[in-house]
Each structure stands twice: as C-alpha cells, then as structure tokens.
Amino acid sequence: MTLAERHQIILSKLQKDQYINVVDLCKELNVSSVTIRKDLKLLEEKNLLYRTHGGATVNNPYTVDRPVNEKEQIMSAEKNNIGLQAAALLQENDSIVIASGTTVQAFARNIPQNLNITVITAALNVALELVRNPGIEVMQLGGLLRKSSSSVTGIYAENVLRDFFCTKLFLGVDGIDLEYGLTTTNSMEAHLNRQMISCSQKTIVLADSTKFGKRGFGKICGLEEIDQIITDKGIPDTVLQHLERSGVKVTLV
Structure with a gap:
C-alpha cells in the first residue's frame, strides 16, 4: 500500500467516524504505530485533521470560553430535550x-412545579430559574463570580459542599474526550466540579453532542467517575459504543 492510499483510508475513516484510534489503524493497515503517527502528523500539517492523545479527530478538540448568552443559542432545542429527560x-x-452551564439551566427550567426537592447550585442563572418554583429549596453557593458562565468558583463554595451529601449531581461540561475525560475551560470551575462529584451519590452529565471529542483547559474527572450521560442523537456510534463499554449509561434524546 502506498503512502497516498494509506492516507486516503485514514481520511475516509475519519470522515465516517469523526475520530480514529492509532491502535485500530495499525491493525487494519498492518503497519507500526510509528508509521501511523507519522501519517497523522503529515495530515495535520496539511490541516486535514487534529491529532489527539492516541488518535485523531476531524474537529478541533480544543474548547474556548464563550459568554453564556452566546452559548444559550447553540443547540438550544437539543439542550431543552436533554433537560426534559434529566428532570424525569x-x-x-x-x-x-446542579453545576453550571446552559444545558443544566435548561434542566432547571424543566423541573416540575409540584416536586419538593433541595438544590445546591453554583450557577446564578440556574438559581433564577428555580426561584420561581415553589417546591424547591435553593442553596446558592458563594465565591468568585465567573461572568462568562454566570457561576461561582473558589474555596468558599468548595468548603460549603464538604458539609453535605446529595443524591445526584447534574453536571455540565465543555468537553468529553474518550481518553482524557471530562473538562471545562476554567481550572477553578473544574476543581469545584470535582468537589461536587465527591459529595454526590450519582453523577449525571448533561451535554449536547457538540461537546464530544472536545477538550478544555481544566480536567474535571475521567469517564470512570461518572454514572450517566444524557445527550442528543448526534453523537457518533463509535463514541456511544466506547462509553457503554466503559460502563457509562448513555441516554439519547
């Protein structure tokens, strides 16, 4: 097989699956991992893919911080459907x-009016959604306000969480990478999210399909630390299969 033929196969698989793994390519093309990594480097230099740890993706895996009002406009219908499923x-x-993000805000908006629950949240926009619900007791965490996410971070919020243990955490993220795990664009927010995981019996991630294959600056946790992901049907089959093999329950809406 020529270099050009090998590259064509790699790009065809990438176009189909959105993500390719070095180990799988070695087996299919019967070449060494050194050869595959050289191929991926050449293709990346031509702006045909993005290399990741252990593979490559067709989409830019690195997330950037965006204002919350801008994020609200992205995949809004899917976020609402995810929120409905989570509320059930x-x-x-x-x-x-409830952590921060526009998807968990959609979840808060869909919580039934007649349900009596207690909510601890870091997000101001989430608290404002819940204050109109008479059955919900809201505890707003304090700390340094991140204007881009309308949520707080820092040691004050983390210290409060150490005094509680909750049944469920509903977590929003900026990126879900099959090898690196869950990430956000802010390291302090990632640290607070880890404290939320430690004080919760079950961690449920609410993320639309655009978050998969993405990687932010701050790592929250690995896939093994979450119980369930609720997302839309836009995620690739290969990603879905990998998550299920990892023991993560995936609900598609």
Whole structure:
C-alpha cells in the first residue's frame, strides 16, 4: 500500500467516524504505530485533521470560553430535550447539586412545579430559574463570580459542599474526550466540579453532542467517575459504543 492510499483510508475513516484510534489503524493497515503517527502528523500539517492523545479527530478538540448568552443559542432545542429527560430522573425529596452551564439551566427550567426537592447550585442563572418554583429549596453557593458562565468558583463554595451529601449531581461540561475525560475551560470551575462529584451519590452529565471529542483547559474527572450521560442523537456510534463499554449509561434524546 502506498503512502497516498494509506492516507486516503485514514481520511475516509475519519470522515465516517469523526475520530480514529492509532491502535485500530495499525491493525487494519498492518503497519507500526510509528508509521501511523507519522501519517497523522503529515495530515495535520496539511490541516486535514487534529491529532489527539492516541488518535485523531476531524474537529478541533480544543474548547474556548464563550459568554453564556452566546452559548444559550447553540443547540438550544437539543439542550431543552436533554433537560426534559434529566428532570424525569428526579424523585420527591431529592437533594441534588446542579453545576453550571446552559444545558443544566435548561434542566432547571424543566423541573416540575409540584416536586419538593433541595438544590445546591453554583450557577446564578440556574438559581433564577428555580426561584420561581415553589417546591424547591435553593442553596446558592458563594465565591468568585465567573461572568462568562454566570457561576461561582473558589474555596468558599468548595468548603460549603464538604458539609453535605446529595443524591445526584447534574453536571455540565465543555468537553468529553474518550481518553482524557471530562473538562471545562476554567481550572477553578473544574476543581469545584470535582468537589461536587465527591459529595454526590450519582453523577449525571448533561451535554449536547457538540461537546464530544472536545477538550478544555481544566480536567474535571475521567469517564470512570461518572454514572450517566444524557445527550442528543448526534453523537457518533463509535463514541456511544466506547462509553457503554466503559460502563457509562448513555441516554439519547
């Protein structure tokens, strides 16, 4: 097989699956990992793909911080459907944590009016959605306000969380990478999210399909630390299969 033929196969697989793995390519093309990594480097130099740890993707995997009003406009219908599905998981007298993000805001908006629950949240926009719901007791965490996410971070919020244990955490993220795990664009927010995970019995990630294959600056946790992901049907089949093999329950809406 010529170099050009090998590159054509790599690009065809990438176009189909959105992500390719070095190990799988070695087996299929019967070449060494050194050869495949050289191929991926050449293709990246031609702006035909982005290399990641252990493979490559067709999409730019690095996320950037965006204002919350801009993020609200992205995949809004899908976020609302994800929020509806997440709200169906709530039970009477639940004590839950809601992190930050526009997808968890959609979840807060869809919580039934007649449900009595307690919510701890870092996000101002989430708290404003919940204050109109008479059945919900809201505990707003304090700390340094991130204007781009309308949420707080820092040691004050983390210290408060150490005094509680909740049934569920509903977590929004900026990126889900199959090898690197869950990330956000802010390291302080990532640290607060880790504290939220440690004080919750179950971690449920709410993320639309554009978040998969992305990687932010701050790592929250690995895939092994989450229980469920609720997302839309836009995620590639290969990603879905990998998540299910990793023991993560995936709900598609």
